[in-house]
Amino acid sequence: MYAEAGWAGFTFDAIAARSGVGKAAIYRRWDSKLGILQAAMRAASVGFVEVPDTGELRSDLVCVARTLVERLDQPVGMAELRLLLDAKLFPEEFADLDHARAASRVKARETVDRAVARGELPAGTRPEFVFDLVRGAVVHNFLMVPTGMADAWRARRAQFTEEIVDAALAGLRAQGTAIATS
């Protein structure tokens, strides 16, 4: 419901109506709509960067990109995007999101440290930058699909994610070389 209606539409009344649970029963368990949203997000394992350790950076990132693209096509992924947006506008209500952002940064750093140790990325690569390029391109690619082309996009999205990862990796490696020689 939050994915569809956003923060303004995510009200006790609407939650009660949609869930078929009485408002009094909901209030006994949660005293704020933020609490309900947090519980729902935990139940859906919302997180922004889940990175596997496959032993190779490219396959780590392909996995990140594929998981993201599959989630974006479902309400939970839309809810995650909405959360990031709403947190910009209501920073106090969504202060908790900073924990998720911090956890993302830790995972990003671990992934990049492993890649640098294996010689797959230049030392000094900023971890956030890797994920800005990969995850950002995946999100933008998804958002810009014309309404009538969703099926054609679904058929090609696995290919798009690999192209994005390959371009990002080539760009990061070239930039590392530029830094190293400048």
Add this chain to the structure above:
Amino acid sequence: MYAEAGWAGFTFDAIAARSGVGKAAIYRRWDSKLGILQAAMRAASVGFVEVPDTGELRSDLVCVARTLVERLDQPVGMAELRLLLDAKLFPEEFADLDHARAASRVKARETVDRAVARGELPAGTRPEFVFDLVRGAVVHNFLMVPTGMADAWRARRAQFTEEIVDAALAGLRAQGTAIATS
């Protein structure tokens, strides 16, 4: 108001209260809230890809990235992001957005055609891909800034946008080479 409250919160009642204009007066001019949003977006020159022709791809893209990052930090940029999100959930209400997306694709193709003609990008580069990388990374970079670090981010955002453009260009050129030799 749409940037803050989203589609569910963008109601005739809320618009009347916030603008101080009577609901009857608003209804005389617009018969749907979508009409009001469209008029507001036109007034704010909402568009998704405004690309200048500077004579060089890198500076075209730096300009695109800078304009985007400055807009994102204002309500109009947040409204644009929200529109893209809401259009996924309410494709019929926001069918008009496909015109903006199509206009973006035309501009992207013109920019990339010019760059290919000047030898700045490999022939066959998919225009949307260039903008997925550049605009996507800018949006992701913005969304992931922790709440308390907005000022530090503002101080570095010009540098971030140039890094993004350089990495994207290097990645696209490397990928073109890979395609050409495969």
